[in-house]
Amino acid sequence: VSELRLRALQGLPEIPPGDDLGARLAALVPAGPGVLVIAQKIVSKAEGRLVSLADVVPSERALELAAQLGKEPRHTELVLREAKRLVRTAPGVLITETRHGLICANSGVDLSNAPGDDIAVLLPLDPDASAERIRQSLGPGRAVIISDTFGRPWREGLVDVAIGVAGIGALKSYIGDTDRAGRELQVTVMARADQIAAAAGLLMEKEAGTPAVWVEGIAIEGKGALRDLLRDPARDLFR
Amino acid sequence: VSELRLRALQGLPEIPPGDDLGARLAALVPAGPGVLVIAQKIVSKAEGRLVSLADVVPSERALELAAQLGKEPRHTELVLREAKRLVRTAPGVLITETRHGLICANSGVDLSNAPGDDIAVLLPLDPDASAERIRQSLGPGRAVIISDTFGRPWREGLVDVAIGVAGIGALKSYIGDTDRAGRELQVTVMARADQIAAAAGLLMEKEAGTPAVWVEGIAIEGKGALRDLLRDPARDLFR
Numbered sequence: 001v002s003e004l005r006l007r008a009l010q011g012l013p014e015i016p017p018g019d020d021l022g023a024r025l026a027a028l029v030p031a032g033p034g035v036l037v038i039a040q041k042i043v044s045k046a047e048g049r050l051v052s053l054a055d056v057v058p059s060e061r062a063l064e065l066a067a068q069l070g071k072e073p074r075h076t077e078l079v080l081r082e083a084k085r086l087v088r089t090a091p092g093v094l095i096t097e098t099r100h101g102l103i104c105a106n107s108g109v110d111l112s113n114a115p116g117d118d119i120a121v122l123l124p125l126d127p128d129a130s131a132e133r134i135r136q137s138l139g140p141g142r143a144v145i146i147s148d149t150f151g152r153p154w155r156e157g158l159v160d161v162a163i164g165v166a167g168i169g170a171l172k173s174y175i176g177d178t179d180r181a182g183r184e185l186q187v188t189v190m191a192r193a194d195q196i197a198a199a200a201g202l203l204m205e206k207e208a209g210t211p212a213v214w215v216e217g218i219a220i221e222g223k224g225a226l227r228d229l230l231r232d233p234a235r236d237l238f239r
Numbered sequence: 240v241s242e243l244r245l246r247a248l249q250g251l252p253e254i255p256p257g258d259d260l261g262a263r264l265a266a267l268v269p270a271g272p273g274v275l276v277i278a279q280k281i282v283s284k285a286e287g288r289l290v291s292l293a294d295v296v297p298s299e300r301a302l303e304l305a306a307q308l309g310k311e312p313r314h315t316e317l318v319l320r321e322a323k324r325l326v327r328t329a330p331g332v333l334i335t336e337t338r339h340g341l342i343c344a345n346s347g348v349d350l351s352n353a354p355g356d357d358i359a360v361l362l363p364l365d366p367d368a369s370a371e372r373i374r375q376s377l378g379p380g381r382a383v384i385i386s387d388t389f390g391r392p393w394r395e396g397l398v399d400v401a402i403g404v405a406g407i408g409a410l411k412s413y414i415g416d417t418d419r420a421g422r423e424l425q426v427t428v429m430a431r432a433d434q435i436a437a438a439a440g441l442l443m444e445k446e447a448g449t450p451a452v453w454v455e456g457i458a459i460e461g462k463g464a465l466r467d468l469l470r471d472p473a474r475d476l477f478r
Contacts, residue, residue, distance in 0.1 A: 002449065004441060006243040006456075088476040095476065103393040149427070153392050153477035154342040155400070156470050157410045157430025159437065171396045174444060188388070190440065191396025198398065199438030201429065202243060202457065205413060210241065217245075218441065231395050237327040237334070238392035238477050 004217035008203040008210035009036075017048035022137025025212060033141040033220050036134070037200035039211035040148040040163055041110060043130050044121045051078060053111075053118040069094055075111055078120050082107035087239065098123060101230045102163060103239075104150045123148070127164025128225050135166040143167035143220050147197035147204075153238065160201030162193035162229060169193075169222025170229050191229060192218075243456035247442040247449035256287035261376025264451060272380040272459050275373070276439035278450035279387040279402055280349065282369050283360045290317060292350075292357040308333055314350060317359050321346035326478065337362060340469045341402060342478075343389045362387070366403025367464050374405040382406035382459050386436035386443075392477060399440030401432035401468060408432075408461025409468050430468060431457075 009028040015021060021043065029036055044050070053074045058066065062077035069076075070092055083096035087103055096107045100123065108123040124130040124146065131144040138144065146164035151157075162170060170193040175186075200213035233239055248267040254260060260282065268275055283289070292313045297305065301316035308315075309331055322335035326342050335346045339362065347362040363369040363385065370383040377383065385403035401409060409432040414425075439452035472478055 002247040002249070002442065004243075004245040004438070006245075006438075008241040010241070090476055093476065149429075152430075154470055154475060155430060155433065155468050157428050157433065157468065159430050159433050161394070189396050190388075191391075191394060191398050192441070194394065194396065194398050195437045195441050198434045199243070199245075199441065202431070202434050202438065203241065229394050229396065231393055236393060237329055237332065 004199070004215065006199060006203055006216075007214045009212040009214055010210065012042070012209070012212055015042050015045040017045065017050060019046040020137075021046040022134040025134060026137045026139070028212065029138055029142070029214055030216075032216065035143045035145060035168060035196055035215040035218055035220070036138060037145045037147050037160075037197055037204075037213045037215060038134065039204055040108070040123060040127070040146050041121055042211045043124050043127070043134075043146050043164075047124055047130065049122040049124060051120045051122065053120060056120075065089070065094070072111075075106070075109065075120060078109045078122065079107045082109055082122060100127065100163070100226060102226075104148070108148060108163075124164065128166060129164075131164040131166035141220055143224070145193050145197055145200075147200060149201065160197040160204065162191075162197045162226070164226055165193045165224035165228075168196075168218070168220055168224045170224040170226070172222075193224060193229060243438070243454065245438060245442055245455075246453045248451040248453055249449065251281070251448070251451055254281050254284040256284065256289060258285040259376075260285040261373040264373060265376045265378070267451065268377055268381070268453055269455075271455065274382045274384060274407060274435055274454040274457055274459070275377060276384045276386050276399075276436055276443075276452045276454060277373065278443055279347070279362060279366070279385050280360055281450045282363050282366070282373075282385050282403075286363055286369065288361040288363060290359045290361065292359060295359075304328070304333070311350075314345070314348065314359060317348045317361065318346045321348055321361060339366065339402070339465060341465075343387070347387060347402075363403065367405060368403075370403040370405035380459055382463070384432050384436055384439075386439060388440065399436040399443065401430075401436045401465070403465055404432045404463035404467075407435075407457070407459055407463045409463045409465070411461075432463060432468060 056074040058073040058077040066073040066076040088095040135144040144166045147160040149158045172192040174188045295313040297312040297316040305312035305315040327334040374383040386399040388397045411431040413427045
């Protein structure tokens, strides 16, 4: 690959629950091969992953945790419902592992940019399946990545990462030099789906209304799945 | 911004120490505004940040650590010399904080792709200054990001991040919705320099000989510095 082109797809309206997002996106995507990167929030809205905070009764545990961290109790309740476990807490900060195995702030439960007041947007139940459904609407030669905006340890600022992948390998391996100890060939494994999500994020400026980005110039190969991007807990030094 | 274009710059030869990398890159970069992303290794080679392993005598501490982790002792010695502290160790894994404040594997000391056998490539001493020198060769309206390929907690695969920035803000803030608790406007801060580095990384395939990528479509604004991307240790939950 020697050239990449990324275009923000214009013309996506506010997405109502139950919307056929795949058909809508298929009408916007240019001809030819490419990767469609879609912001998670749009997918979640189409899938009706919305909860009115007015309907949420915080548990004792949510009330305690919210008071301890200075968070909104009903939001905290939803975060706990979406979480497999807490990873780190601090004043104003609640980092969890979601049922998908994603480690992120607030289990990915978002209160900003919600379609109405006091509406929480939850992550898709199965983001790979969501990506695959949209991919099928786009036809062959196209891949789909659902992205979300995550913070990171050690570094300031957010970057977009892939939370659902269809039609493209999430990882890409390159054979490198021989290890200097002479023992083995070094293999470099790049998180290609995350690189693509981060690139598309440059065009998904908040409030700019461009939650879908079309990426041309990347080989559409492999199958891809979120689990490929998640480190085996046994091999993770920062859990 | 609604469109981005990234091009791998072809024609960069093997870079000898002392090379005027800025002049060389200025001759390859297209006309008009843009961001030049350069792989750290090329910058380090031009700056002579090379050490022959034959000249390295491992300290007692390096010998012990190398034996404990199953690492090469002279490599381990260089990693320790470049490190402010150890962050995590495990068999085959040595994660450190560099003198720049970067947290990464092996203090960024790389043995692969070195210009000769048994040569280690160290990170630039001051990557922002390196980026600024190159930026000055390119003239106004251009920005420079020096990138390196880092692993991450929790997620598999490497992504490129910015380790030096000149001529563009490393972070970009977007004003979002009002916090649902009604207290404050939410501000989303994106790690723009890292997004750009990750995007360019898609064109820097290992061994492909394309360590320089030209990115068009991003507003060239702000100054930028690595320190903007480094989280204050007091606010970091994963040190």
